[in-house]
Amino acid sequence: MRDILSKVTKWWEAGDTVGLATVVRTYRSAPRDPGAALAVSAEGEVIGSVSGGCVEGAVYELSLDVCETGDPVLQTYGVSDDDAFAVG
Secondary structure: OOOOHHHHHHHHHOOOOEEEEEOOOOOOOOOOOOOOEEEEEOOOOEEEOOOOOHHHHHHHHHHHHHHHHOOOOOOOOOOOHHHHHHHO
C-alpha cells in the first residue's frame, strides 16, 4: 500500500474519484501478500498490483465500478487446484 500512497494522495487532493483494492487475506500460495494494493482513477489510470495474473484485470474492472457507484465491495477470488496445475 505504501508504494501507491503518494499517487493516491495526489488524486484525492485533486478531487478525483479513486477505486482502491487491497489484498486482505490469502489462502495457500498467492502472488501478493495481504496489504498489496491497486488503485484506479475514474479515468482508468492504474497504479499498484494485487495479483499480477488474470485476477488483476477483474480487480481493475471492479475498481472502475466502485469509482462509478461509490459502493464498497468485498470480493473473493480463487483458483482450483486443477486450474493452477494447468497454468503452472
